[in-house]
Amino acid sequence: MNLYETISPASKKKKSGSRKKHSILLVHGAWHGVWCWEEHFVPYFKKLGYDVYALSLRGHGKSQNKGQLRWTSIGDYVNDIEEFLKEIPDPPIVIGHSMGGLIVQKLLERRNFPAAILLAPVPVHGVSRFALEFFTKHPIQVLKVIGNLSLFPVISETKISKDILFSPNLSEEKAMEYCARLQDESYLAFLGMIAFSLPNPEKIKTPIKVLAGEKDKLFPLWEIKRTAKAYRTEPIVFPEMGHELMLDAGWESVANAIDTYIQSVPLNS
Secondary structure (H helix, E strand, C coil): CCCCCEECCCCCCCCCCCCCCCCEEEECCCCCCCHHHHCCHHHHHHHCCCCEEEECCCCCCCCCCHHHHHHCCHHHHHHHHHHHHCCCCCCCEEEEECHHHHHHHHHHHHCCCCCEEEECCCCCCCCHHHHHHHHHHCHHHHHHHHHHCCCHHHHCCHHHHHHHHCCCCCCHHHHHHHHHCCCCCCHHHHHHHHHHCCCCHHHCCCCEEEEEECCCCCCCHHHHHHHHHHCCCCCEEECCCCCCCCCCCCHHHHHHHHHHHHHCCCCCC
């Protein structure tokens, strides 16, 4: 039985070096699974001729180890990606969203890739600012987080999760549908995002592109700009979009920008 819920090309593995386009590896963030990519990005990039790979990290989606989720670390998630990379013939373009962006950054400390794209990533300085702000606005939810050692209370109330994750431009129906699919997240990973598993940009040699939603309430634009600056780049900012760049209204612009950037990355890189 497979440990992970995955998405891979339907065709058999190609020989290393035989590709005409970079392959793409998608890494989801907290509370999500591969479903967040299946909605738009997977069919979009497949239609453009890319080999697209994605997995639900341990304890997420249909992957195993849900009972051990609480004490799963960011390092464990990085190990999940490294294991999955064994199935990919050539080093892919790695794309991570939110916590997935942090996981990608930690992965890049271990090995190099042709390029990486961070979508609304966990800031290089961590999530302590968000945690403090959330506590002042929703103290009851925070007490539940601490009491249950669980991040689910952060997004358990649809009104809160919808406000944090999506722009008002997304239909109420779609926002409710996506919020209903959110799940628990590792408490240990949360501590890692605060202080214990933050990235070290000085160790990273892979070229990085950073994308941001102008109206992101989880990680505001100034935090994304700070992350981009750490990698000596400027973020691509999408007007009126929220945190969920792959699901929010306007996702097509994000996908198009990703395609444009990937086409600029040499195949032999």
